[in-house]
Amino acid sequence: xxxxxxxxxxxxxxxxxxxxxxxxxxxxxxxxxxxxxxxxxxxxxxxxxxxxxxxxxxxxxxxxxxxxxxxxxxxxxxxxxxxxxxxxxxxxxxxxxxxxxxxxxxxxxxxxxxxxxxxxxxxxxxxxxxxxxxxxxxxxxxxxxxxxxxxxxxxxxxxxxxxxxxxxxxxxxxxxxxxxxxxxxxxxxxxxxxxxxxx
Numbered sequence: 001x002x003x004x005x006x007x008x009x010x011x012x013x014x015x016x017x018x019x020x021x022x023x024x025x026x027x028x029x030x031x032x033x034x035x036x037x038x039x040x041x042x043x044x045x046x047x048x049x050x051x052x053x054x055x056x057x058x059x060x061x062x063x064x065x066x067x068x069x070x071x072x073x074x075x076x077x078x079x080x081x082x083x084x085x086x087x088x089x090x091x092x093x094x095x096x097x098x099x100x101x102x103x104x105x106x107x108x109x110x111x112x113x114x115x116x117x118x119x120x121x122x123x124x125x126x127x128x129x130x131x132x133x134x135x136x137x138x139x140x141x142x143x144x145x146x147x148x149x150x151x152x153x154x155x156x157x158x159x160x161x162x163x164x165x166x167x168x169x170x171x172x173x174x175x176x177x178x179x180x181x182x183x184x185x186x187x188x189x190x191x192x193x194x195x196x197x198x199x
């Protein structure tokens with residue numbers, strides 16, 4: 001890990017101790033790059049999943065977050081990649097796929113945004129597109145307890161117990177005879193099925 005990332009990683013781990021964090025399945029994390037996919041219920045999820053996986057990874061952030069002068073400097077050194085949530089950011093997607101092919105790990109949330117009630121939401125096709133184009137192993141993960149700690153309806157952090165479950169890596173099942181968008185959607189739905197199976 002780069003020095004600044006390691007510092008941030010250790011600070012996240014210190015904060016998660018107050019949540020009595022439990023990690024299950026860390027032995028499933030593959031060597032080299034992979035596409036990490038997880039449910040999304042809280043602003044805590046990116047750093048919590050990263051700490052659960054145990055290595056340096058890259059995240060996605062809305063382009064609107066990268067406002068100068070502070071965030072345009074701070075987010076990139078935290079490995080946050082700017083992306084247009086509308087799905088029209090071709091250069092952003094290419095950058096993600098390039099990172100994955102170079103052996104880096106990237107975290108995506110197939111649901112696209114935080115769940116309003118803590119339940120799993122339908123998948124968006126963007127994650128499927130990245131998986132098919134990158135051709136790297138997919139690592140499913142599921143977080144429990146972050147919704148109770150800091151949901152989108154909560155103003156203050158609560159120290160609720162958190163658990164991260166990491167599944168076994170897999171390669172996506174590529175649908176035959178489907179148009180690109182349909183194939184991307186099916187692969188993204190498969191991700192959510194893998195995530196839902198983690199209990």
